Amino acid sequence: MRIVAALGGNALLKRGETPDAEIQEHHILRAVEALAPLSRAHDLVITHGNGPQVGLLALESDADPALSRAYPLDALGAQTQGMIGYWLAQALHNAVPARSFVALVCQTVVGADDPALAHPSKFVGQVYSKTQAERLARERNWEVRPDGSSWRRVVPSPMPREIVELSVIRQLLDAGTGVICAGGGGIPVVREDDGRLRGIEAVVDKDRTAALLAESVGADALLLLTDVAAVEVGYGTPSARAMRHTSVEELRGHEFSAGSMGPKVQAACDFVQATGHMAAIGLLEDAEALLTGSTGTVIQALPPSTAAPARSGSRPAT
Amino acid sequence: MRIVAALGGNALLKRGETPDAEIQEHHILRAVEALAPLSRAHDLVITHGNGPQVGLLALESDADPALSRAYPLDALGAQTQGMIGYWLAQALHNAVPARSFVALVCQTVVGADDPALAHPSKFVGQVYSKTQAERLARERNWEVRPDGSSWRRVVPSPMPREIVELSVIRQLLDAGTGVICAGGGGIPVVREDDGRLRGIEAVVDKDRTAALLAESVGADALLLLTDVAAVEVGYGTPSARAMRHTSVEELRGHEFSAGSMGPKVQAACDFVQATGHMAAIGLLEDAEALLTGSTGTVIQALPPSTAAPARSGSRPAT
Numbered sequence: 001m002r003i004v005a006a007l008g009g010n011a012l013l014k015r016g017e018t019p020d021a022e023i024q025e026h027h028i029l030r031a032v033e034a035l036a037p038l039s040r041a042h043d044l045v046i047t048h049g050n051g052p053q054v055g056l057l058a059l060e061s062d063a064d065p066a067l068s069r070a071y072p073l074d075a076l077g078a079q080t081q082g083m084i085g086y087w088l089a090q091a092l093h094n095a096v097p098a099r100s101f102v103a104l105v106c107q108t109v110v111g112a113d114d115p116a117l118a119h120p121s122k123f124v125g126q127v128y129s130k131t132q133a134e135r136l137a138r139e140r141n142w143e144v145r146p147d148g149s150s151w152r153r154v155v156p157s158p159m160p161r162e163i164v165e166l167s168v169i170r171q172l173l174d175a176g177t178g179v180i181c182a183g184g185g186g187i188p189v190v191r192e193d194d195g196r197l198r199g200i201e202a203v204v205d206k207d208r209t210a211a212l213l214a215e216s217v218g219a220d221a222l223l224l225l226t227d228v229a230a231v232e233v234g235y236g237t238p239s240a241r242a243m244r245h246t247s248v249e250e251l252r253g254h255e256f257s258a259g260s261m262g263p264k265v266q267a268a269c270d271f272v273q274a275t276g277h278m279a280a281i282g283l284l285e286d287a288e289a290l291l292t293g294s295t296g297t298v299i300q301a302l303p304p305s306t307a308a309p310a311r312s313g314s315r316p317a318t
Numbered sequence: 319m320r321i322v323a324a325l326g327g328n329a330l331l332k333r334g335e336t337p338d339a340e341i342q343e344h345h346i347l348r349a350v351e352a353l354a355p356l357s358r359a360h361d362l363v364i365t366h367g368n369g370p371q372v373g374l375l376a377l378e379s380d381a382d383p384a385l386s387r388a389y390p391l392d393a394l395g396a397q398t399q400g401m402i403g404y405w406l407a408q409a410l411h412n413a414v415p416a417r418s419f420v421a422l423v424c425q426t427v428v429g430a431d432d433p434a435l436a437h438p439s440k441f442v443g444q445v446y447s448k449t450q451a452e453r454l455a456r457e458r459n460w461e462v463r464p465d466g467s468s469w470r471r472v473v474p475s476p477m478p479r480e481i482v483e484l485s486v487i488r489q490l491l492d493a494g495t496g497v498i499c500a501g502g503g504g505i506p507v508v509r510e511d512d513g514r515l516r517g518i519e520a521v522v523d524k525d526r527t528a529a530l531l532a533e534s535v536g537a538d539a540l541l542l543l544t545d546v547a548a549v550e551v552g553y554g555t556p557s558a559r560a561m562r563h564t565s566v567e568e569l570r571g572h573e574f575s576a577g578s579m580g581p582k583v584q585a586a587c588d589f590v591q592a593t594g595h596m597a598a599i600g601l602l603e604d605a606e607a608l609l610t611g612s613t614g615t616v617i618q619a620l621p622p623s624t625a626a627p628a629r630s631g632s633r634p635a636t
Contacts, residue, residue, distance in 0.1 A: 020387045056386060057397075060378035068374060069338045075401050079375075082400020083393050085423045086505055086517075093482065094514040102486045105403045105421035164411070168420045168495055177486055187404055196412040199404075 001220040002043040002173065003291065006210035007031055008226040009049030011284050012084065019056045025087055032091040034225075034287040039096050043173045045217060046088060049206050050080040050184030058125045070140075073124070073155065074187050074199030081105050081183040088180045101178040106165050107197060108186025108204050108212075110158035120154040122203050123147050156202045160186060160209040164197065166216050173217060185209040207267035215274050221291055222271045224264045225284040231261060231297040245293065247303040248273050268299050276301045319538040320361040320491065321609065324528035325349055326544040327367030329602050330402065337374045343405055350409040352543075352605040357414050361491045363535060364406060367524050368398040368502030376443045388458075391442070391473065392505050392517030399423050399501040406498045419496040424483050425515060426504025426522050426530075428476035438472040440521050441465050474520045478504060478527040482515065484534050491535060503527040525585035533592050539609055540589045542582045543602040549579060549615040563611065565621040566591050586617050594619045 011031045012024045038044055054076050062070040085103025092101040110117075120143040128136065133144040133151035145154045163169070163182060172179050185204030189197045207224055214222040230242040233254050243251070248269045256262040261281075268279035282289075282296025289295040329349045330342045356362055372394050380388040403421025410419040428435075438461040446454065451462040451469035463472045481487070481500060490497050503522030507515045525542060532540040548560040551572050561569070566587045574580040579599075586597035600607075600614025607613040 018386055021389045021393045022387070059385060060381065063378065063381060067377060068336055069340070071339045075339045075404070078400040078404035079397040080400070082396040082398065082403070082423050085400070086393070086396035086425070089423060090425065090507070090515050090517070097513055100483075100485055102483050103423035105400050105407060105423070107404070107408065165418075165420050167418055168490065171493055171495075172486065172489070175489055177489075189408070195415055197408050199408065 001041075001291075002045075002218060003038060003221045003223060004045045004047065004210055004214035004217065004219045005035060005038065005223045005225055005287060006207060007046065007048040007284065008224075009051040010227050011048065011225065013052045019052050024053075024084075025091075028084075028087045028091050031225075031284055032088065032095050034285045035092070036095040037288045038291065039092060039099055039101075039178050043176070044178045045169065045173065045213060045219070046092075046178070046180045047182045047206065047210050047213060048084055048088070048180075048184070050077065050084060053080040053084060054184060055125065062125070072199065073201045073203065074189070077184045077187045077203075078105055081187070084183050085180045092178060092180075096178075099176065099178055101180065102172065103180040104165055104168065106163060106169075106182040106186045107189045107199075108160045108182060108209055109162040109164060109189055109191050109197070110200070110202065110204060111161055112190040112192070114156075114158035116158040117156045117200075117202070120145075120156045122155050122157040123152045124155050124203060125153050127152055156200075157205055158188070158202055160204050160212045162191075163209070163213055163216060164189070169213075170217055182206075182209050182213055205263050205267075207263045208270070211267035211271040211279075214271050214279075219271075219275075220277050222268060222277075222279040223287055223290055224268060224279065224281045225287055225290075226264065226281065227283065228261075229283050229286070229296060231256070231265060231281050235261070243297045245298050245300070247300060249303055251299060272299050272301050319359075319609075320363075320536060321356055321539050321541060322363045322365065322528055322532035322535065322537045323353060323356065323541045323543060323605060324525060325364065325366040325602065326542075327369040328545050329366065329543065331370045332545075337370050342371075342402075343409075346402075346405045346409050349543075349602055350406065350413050352603045353410070354413040355606045356609065357410060357417055357419075357496050361494070362496045363487065363491065363531060363537070364410075364496070364498045365500045365524065365528050365531060366402055366406070366498075366502070368395065368402060371398040371402060372502060373443065380443070390517065391519045391521065392507070395502045395505045395521075396423055399505070402501050403498045410496060410498075414496075417494065417496055419498065420490065421498040422483055422486065424481060424487075424500040424504050425507045425517075426478045426500060426527055427480040427482060427507055427509050427515070428518070428520065428522060429479055430508040430510070432474075432476035434476040435474045435518075435520070438463075438474045440473050440475040441470045442473050442521060443471050445470055474518075475523055476506070476520055478522050478530045480509075481527070481531055481534060482507070487531075488535055500524075500527050500531055523581050523585075525581045526588070529585035529589040529597075532589050532597075537589075537593075538595050540586060540595075540597040541605055541608050542586060542597065542599045543605055543608075544582065544599065545601065546579075547601050547604070547614060549574070549583060549599050553579070561615045563616050563618070565618055567621055569617060590617050590619050 127150035445468035598608040
């Protein structure tokens with residue numbers, strides 16, 4: 001099988017942890033323990049978030065104008081792909097020496113006509129006072145917006161349309177190499193009228209990119225790996241209920257939090273709808289069990305009543 | 319033909335320039351103008367320096383302990399590979415749309431028994447007072463050394479022995495993809511007794527890695543591209559003389575500056591001696607002319623008197 005596994009940002013850094021290299025390398029080892037069995041048996045593509053990493057680099061790059069002007073988001077995103085890609089490739093090499101693994105620097109094309117480009121919505125970087133924020137907006141042509149009691153920069157979050165390095169990714173997978181790519185949703189670029197690529201100041205949602213990647217490489221399964229065991233309906237309410245085997249149709253009938261589960265559910269549904277193959281959302285450490293459907297939320301094209309369950313006993317006998 | 323082109327650090331940033339992203343992207347466009355003709359006609363591998371880039375990231379990472387602990391050199395080197403690789407891949411895509419290009423994150427294995435590991439010799443990062451330097455040496459287990467009137471950290475500069483991603487690089491080249499890899503000499507790693515890779519705090523000379531890369535991929539030519547037109551004997555003296563067509567034997571008979579031309583000459587000689595193929599040292603903008611031997615310093619296995627000159631008239635008639 002060919003599998004795309006997307007690691008959530010907290011696969012590398014837990015909320016509240018200092019973003020030290022050593023801490024992240026420790027988490028990477030744990031992530032790779034979960035991914036190693038998959039990479040032994042399957043063609044594996046790994047993609048990953050980069051929120052805390054790009055946040056740190058943005059802060060550092062912006063701290064001292066005497067050193068350099070603050071770097072744009074495309075360059076900072078590329079830096080995080082290099083670093084996280086290195087950590088993952090090395091840990092996978094150590095865990096599964098029989099396979100080769102490589103991390104690619106990856107660009108994601110978004111539409112120059114995407115309406116999101118005119119409506120920045122994604123908070124990035126540090127918090128400012130209103131006065132500071134307004135000064136930066138003037139000086140740097142930023143959009144800024146209140147975030148609670150402070151102000152922050154906002155950038156567009158357009159939809160991914162194309163992965164520039166796709167043919168290389170497919171070729172490597174065909175030859176049995178495990179590929180780490182499109183980290184942080186890919187470096188955001190637009191394609192000019194003459195076909196030239198140009199980096200932009202934006203953030204592409206990594207789960208949407210993972211779905212596009214999975215569809216584009218012809219994956220049999222998309223695994224969205226995070227720190228919750230399953231998608232819940234009524235999350236945070238007394239009637240909360242984990243969804244185990246479900247369908248695009250059923251999921252589309254519910255609302256999920258825009259900040260966390262919403263994009264994952266949408267990405268999973270898009271992939272399943274486009275391909276007829278399965279997607280699953282659940283714990284990183286359950287990666288192998290998610291694939292067999294024995295845990296987590298497993299999404300298939302047909303509703304559970306018509307789809308063959310992955311194992312017997314997964315629903316109560318009638 | 320298969321060609322390895324190594325870009326010197328000043329292909330991306332001139333001495334004295336601020337390391338802003340915009341300035342480097344501007345230089346990248348100029349570099350790619352010189353490389354584009356080669357990539358249209360040949361299988362091209364591009365490698366590059368990262369001195370100023372890793373220097374800036376090291377400074378930034380070390381500036382504010384409240385943000386994070388200073389990152390190790392392997393992670394910072396990986397960051398620069400991501401960023402510079404992105405810039406080069408995008409500019410090459412724009413210049414030569416008919417070819418595909420990809421930047422790989424690349425690890426270079428050095429010998430765990432390399433004597434250089436016990437004798438740090440390469441200055442990295444910022445300057446300190448003696449007191450500061452001695453404190454950092456204690457706190458972080460650094461080696462520090464006087465550099466003129468101030469003090470700096472020194473790290474080992476071991477010889478490259480193996481490029482971990484070699485099979486992937488060869489495979490991509492065979493399929494016609496241009497490959498950007500092993501930036502900054504590659505991320506320095508050692509191979510433990512059990513075969514596992516581990517990043518180390520070191521800097522691998524990028525010209526030596528370029529020579530190893532060229533030999534390993536079966537290159538027909540190694541181009542070391544810099545900001546001087548040719549190797550000179552007696553550099554800086556009244557009797558300075560540019561070397562045009564020369565041999566390993568002739569070059570080994572001269573001394574060159576350890577800081578700049580020395581490693582290039584040595585790398586070029588190693589490649590020519592190991593393979594019998596040509597190497598050339600010269601201006602980045604002369605890349606195409608270096609390959610045909612019409613400018614720069616061209617090094618071949620046999621002395622010029624026995625080797626066929628690349629064109630007639632390259633030496634005075636006798």
